[in-house]
Amino acid sequence: MIESSANIEFKPRLRYGMVGGGQGSFIGDVHRKSIALDGMAEIAAGCFSRSADNTLATGAALGIKRERLYATYEEMAEEESKRADKIDFVVIVTPNYAHYGAAKAFLSRGIPVVCDKPLCIEASEARELQELAEKNKLLFCVTYTYSGNPAVKHGKALIKKGEIGKIHFITGEYPQEWLLAPSEKQGNKQAVWRTDPKLAGKSNSVGDLGSHIENLVHYFTGLKIKSLCARLDKIGPGRVLDDNATIMVEYDNGAKGVYWSSQVASGYDNALKVRIFGDKGAVEFNEEECNYIKFSQFGKPTTVLSRGRDPFDPHAQGFSRIPSGHPEGYFEALANIYKTFITALAKQKEGKPLTEDDLDFPTVEDGLNGVVFIGKCVESSDKGAVWVNL
Numbered sequence: 503m504i505e506s507s508a509n510i511e512f513k514p515r516l517r518y519g520m521v522g523g524g525q526g527s528f529i530g531d532v533h534r535k536s537i538a539l540d541g542m543a544e545i546a547a548g549c550f551s552r553s554a555d556n557t558l559a560t561g562a563a564l565g566i567k568r569e570r571l572y573a574t575y576e577e578m579a580e581e582e583s584k585r586a587d588k589i590d591f592v593v594i595v596t597p598n599y600a601h602y603g604a605a606k607a608f609l610s611r612g613i614p615v616v617c618d619k620p621l622c623i624e625a626s627e628a629r630e631l632q633e634l635a636e637k638n639k640l641l642f643c644v645t646y647t648y649s650g651n652p653a654v655k656h657g658k659a660l661i662k663k664g665e666i667g668k669i670h671f672i673t674g675e676y677p678q679e680w681l682l683a684p685s686e687k688q689g690n691k692q693a694v695w696r697t698d699p700k701l702a703g704k705s706n707s708v709g710d711l712g713s714h715i716e717n718l719v720h721y722f723t724g725l726k727i728k729s730l731c732a733r734l735d736k737i738g739p740g741r742v743l744d745d746n747a748t749i750m751v752e753y754d755n756g757a758k759g760v761y762w763s764s765q766v767a768s769g770y771d772n773a774l775k776v777r778i779f780g781d782k783g784a785v786e787f788n789e790e791e792c793n794y795i796k797f798s799q800f801g802k803p804t805t806v807l808s809r810g811r812d813p814f815d816p817h818a819q820g821f822s823r824i825p826s827g828h829p830e831g832y833f834e835a836l837a838n839i840y841k842t843f844i845t846a847l848a849k850q851k852e853g854k855p856l857t858e859d860d861l862d863f864p865t866v867e868d869g870l871n872g873v874v875f876i877g878k879c880v881e882s883s884d885k886g887a888v889w890v891n892l
């Protein structure tokens with residue numbers, strides 16, 4: 503057991519606003535709780551829903567002043583940008599269709615953005631957001647949650663140090679079972695928009711789950727996908743978008759890989775697993791056991807390294823809050839992304855230079871990579887599962 507690395511130094515309290523995340527929604531509240539974990543920012547404004555009543559009720563429950571509750575994100579961006587006590591950043595947690603418009607509204611008024619994945623629907627929109635953020639020198643985080651796990655950060659450090667050698671093959675799988683039921687026809691809000699192309703975009707299972715695999719593999723290895731061949735299946739009766747997908751990929755270093763995303767895999771809750779194989783060894787991460795990372799070197803016994811107990815890379819260890827054996831998970835991983843992003847934002851406000859570690863959060867470039875990946879998977883599948891270049 504090790505001491506926890508709880509940080510009790512002075513931390514700047516920034517203000518943030520939220521678009522989406524109204525009562526009855528899923529991820530917005532997870533973001534609020536994850537931000538609250540380190541007390542580095544507090545919520546000050548919101549447009550939580552397209553329903554004004556929901557926004558008012560959510561805002562009242564969160565103790566936000568009535569004058570900072572807005573009917574649309576456009577109005578929120580405009581009014582907040584004029585205030586002396588304006589929000590320091592905005593968090594966008596709507597279904598995918600509104601990400602681009604909301605992010606553009608805030609970026610063009612000088613407000614940094616945190617947006618959930620996928621960044622948006624069209625690659626051209628993602629490039630526009632990237633250019634806008636660069637032009638206005640604004641930090642932009644896309645919350646691919648799983649790279650916030652200390653075990654993932656340690657795995658990345660092992661790979662970077664060459665401990666598994668030259669990477670030659672990668673597998674990524676992300677099975678869930680919840681859409682085996684026709685949930686979208688039974689009023690499940692999260693299922694309704696994920697299965698509707700007007701709200702979700704071009705893909706369901708690749709957009710929702712496959713994009714996490716793409717980002718996590720890139721985070722671990724730094725490899726970029728050069729070409730892919732995808733088959734997207736619509737297994738649930740009447741589905742317009744995929745709920746299962748098989749994707750073969752080739753990376754820029756010549757390594758190969760295979761990804762599988764599914765929401766119709768009986769017996770699986772949220773079983774994201776990535777295995778990275780090199781010519782000296784392998785690293786394996788399983789989201790449902792995210793306090794551990796499996797590490798093997800050819801010819802030696804395989805080890806399962808524990809967050810907290812085993813010596814992790816110092817950067818990775820710095821993201822643990824409690825000793826080993828007390829599981830950390832989803833909230834903490836997202837909190838780690840926020841801790842890094844908010845610290846970078848505060849440093850930037852003070853005019854201090856940002857280091858590579860300061861920028862260890864998924865960026866708008868990661869968002870763009872994800873949108874391109876989703877689009878190319880759909881293109882490949884539509885053409886009959888042919889290889890396409892990225």
Ligand SMILES: NC(=O)c1ccc[n+]([C@@H]2O[C@H](COP(=O)([O-])OP(=O)(O)OC[C@H]3O[C@@H](n4cnc5c(N)ncnc54)[C@H](O)[C@@H]3O)[C@@H](O)[C@H]2O)c1
Binds near residue numbers: 529549600619
């Ligand atoms: N990073 C992750 O692990 C993760 C997990 C789940 C969801 N997500 C992403 O988060 C986003 C939201 O997913 P969810 O499951 O929470 O959806 P949800 O349906 O539960 O919530 C969406 C919220 O956005 C609001 N909304 C919709 N349009 C709006 C608009 N124009 N203006 C203001 N509010 C609006 C809805 O009223 C609702 O409150 C999606 O992009 C999804 O892909 C990411």
